[in-house]
Amino acid sequence: MELFGIDIGFGFTKVTNGSDSLVFKSIYGEATDIQFRENLLDGNRQEDYLHLEVDGNAFFVGELAERQSTVRYFTLDQNQLMGNFAKVLALAALARMSKGQEPIRVVTGLPIKFLSSYREQLVQQLSGRHSIVSIEADGSRHERVIHIAQVKVIPQPFGSLYNLMLNERGDAGDRRFLAEKVGVIDIGFRTADYSVANKTKYLERASRTYDTGISQAFSTLANKLQENSGVNVELFRLFEAVRRGNIKIRGKNYDLAKILERIYTQLATEIANEVNQLWSDEWDIDTIVISGGGGVVLAPYLEKILEGNVLTLDPQEDARFNNAHGYLKFARYLWERGAVPAAAATPAAPPAPATPAVTSGEVNPEA
Ligand SMILES: Nc1ncnc2c1ncn2[C@@H]1O[C@H](COP(=O)(O)OP(=O)(O)OP(=O)(O)O)[C@@H](O)[C@H]1O
Numbered sequence: 001m002e003l004f005g006i007d008i009g010f011g012f013t014k015v016t017n018g019s020d021s022l023v024f025k026s027i028y029g030e031a032t033d034i035q036f037r038e039n040l041l042d043g044n045r046q047e048d049y050l051h052l053e054v055d056g057n058a059f060f061v062g063e064l065a066e067r068q069s070t071v072r073y074f075t076l077d078q079n080q081l082m083g084n085f086a087k088v089l090a091l092a093a094l095a096r097m098s099k100g101q102e103p104i105r106v107v108t109g110l111p112i113k114f115l116s117s118y119r120e121q122l123v124q125q126l127s128g129r130h131s132i133v134s135i136e137a138d139g140s141r142h143e144r145v146i147h148i149a150q151v152k153v154i155p156q157p158f159g160s161l162y163n164l165m166l167n168e169r170g171d172a173g174d175r176r177f178l179a180e181k182v183g184v185i186d187i188g189f190r191t192a193d194y195s196v197a198n199k200t201k202y203l204e205r206a207s208r209t210y211d212t213g214i215s216q217a218f219s220t221l222a223n224k225l226q227e228n229s230g231v232n233v234e235l236f237r238l239f240e241a242v243r244r245g246n247i248k249i250r251g252k253n254y255d256l257a258k259i260l261e262r263i264y265t266q267l268a269t270e271i272a273n274e275v276n277q278l279w280s281d282e283w284d285i286d287t288i289v290i291s292g293g294g295g296v297v298l299a300p301y302l303e304k305i306l307e308g309n310v311l312t313l314d315p316q317e318d319a320r321f322n323n324a325h326g327y328l329k330f331a332r333y334l335w336e337r338g339a340v341p342a343a344a345a346t347p348a349a350p351p352a353p354a355t356p357a358v359t360s361g362e363v364n365p366e367a
């Protein structure tokens, strides 16, 4: 039995099995004939080559789709992400990462506000036996069946919380996070999820999804670029430019550092306001944890303006993987330790793995 934590984000799909992890842009497209493979692959990593056939259709996924597909799909709409994307993205990742024919168990997540509407759909999309063909960079084809035996869908920020509270074996880990009231700010590409766990118990009233992800900053940037260059740059093509700090459009170089500074300050202020408002009654939060890829970018701004004790991000860790790592730890807790102990609600146990939709003030294990 192989266990995976899979975090299908609007920006990036992140997957881990503990020993290997994989991240790629949540983009797919029609596969096209690649005639000059050597040239195209020169300098590109083998693992960036995600090419597979599912249900008779051939797809490029991630960077490969961005570079090579004429028709490619990228979305900021949850309905689409679940409807069309989730299965292709998850299977592309599993085709690359799963080793043998063993059945696979997956823990994945959804933003709090989408949980009740999409949980069932996601379980159905992923569960079962999927006949796929994975195509390697050299053109060789491998037919195989990916058997996803079990899928557990939990609220996305639980990933970050479990990552803090459980150790690698899926046992109760750092005492500090088990005994404290912890607030998590998970900033992704489209969504920002704020959630609180009080002594491992999930606090519904203080947990919510907002639309203040990094894409908001990217949209502002794209509008400015259009004003200046006349070109409408697609949001998913801004990642590299933003990381470099400049973009070349039709031969002209645009420096992005100053404007990004301004846009990020604005977004961080908006996030801090949302958090301070949502958590106005939670003045007894011990620690605030910033998570997600957007968290890495905005932490320097947020640390200055958030009210509370903010845990500094570990620069060694890629915070984009926090949820996926937490999902994997939870998978180990669920499936490698045998049955969930009855005492799971005590402070020494991890927070509640919400089986039903999160509707009550508190989520009990296996409720
Ligand atoms: N090494 C990196 N490469 C690319 N982006 C990065 C990197 N480090 C941080 N980022 C930032 O991470 C953001 C994406 O974060 P993340 O992967 O957590 O989002 P997501 O989970 O896909 O989105 P959502 O949670 O809204 O569904 C990007 O917008 C970018 O600003």
Ligand SMILES: [Mg+2]
Pocket: 009, 010, 187, 188, 189, 292, 323
């Ligand atoms: Mg995310």
